[in-house]
Amino acid sequence: MIVECPANTRLQEYLLKNDIHILTPCGGRGNCAKCKVRILKGKAKINTMDQIWFSQKELDEGYRLGCQVFAKEPLTIEIYEK
Numbered sequence: 567m568i569v570e571c572p573a574n575t576r577l578q579e580y581l582l583k584n585d586i587h588i589l590t591p592c593g594g595r596g597n598c599a600k601c602k603v604r605i606l607k608g609k610a611k612i613n614t615m616d617q618i619w620f621s622q623k624e625l626d627e628g629y630r631l632g633c634q635v636f637a638k639e640p641l642t643i644e645i646y647e648k
């Protein structure tokens with residue numbers, strides 16, 4: 567599923583508000599990577615937890631931990647619903 571996350575928004579909050587659910591077994595602490603998403607358009611910061619879970623190639627392809635994504639600008643994101 568593709569979502570358009572508006573600027574200045576935490577992805578997880580946006581998804582919950584819109585009744586869209588992704589896997590978050592670790593509760594959004596960055597410990598499971600089950601919340602994987604892919605940024606298709608826009609730039610999302612890479613944090614330390616992203617670097618632990620994803621290879622450089624995956625990061626370059628836009629993969630991020632969905633629980634950690636904060637959209638500073640509008641983002642087009644592929645999510646994997648549970």
Ligand code: FES
Pocket residue numbers: 589590591592593594595596597598599600601631632633634
């Ligand atoms: S919910 Fe576990 S890493 Fe995101």
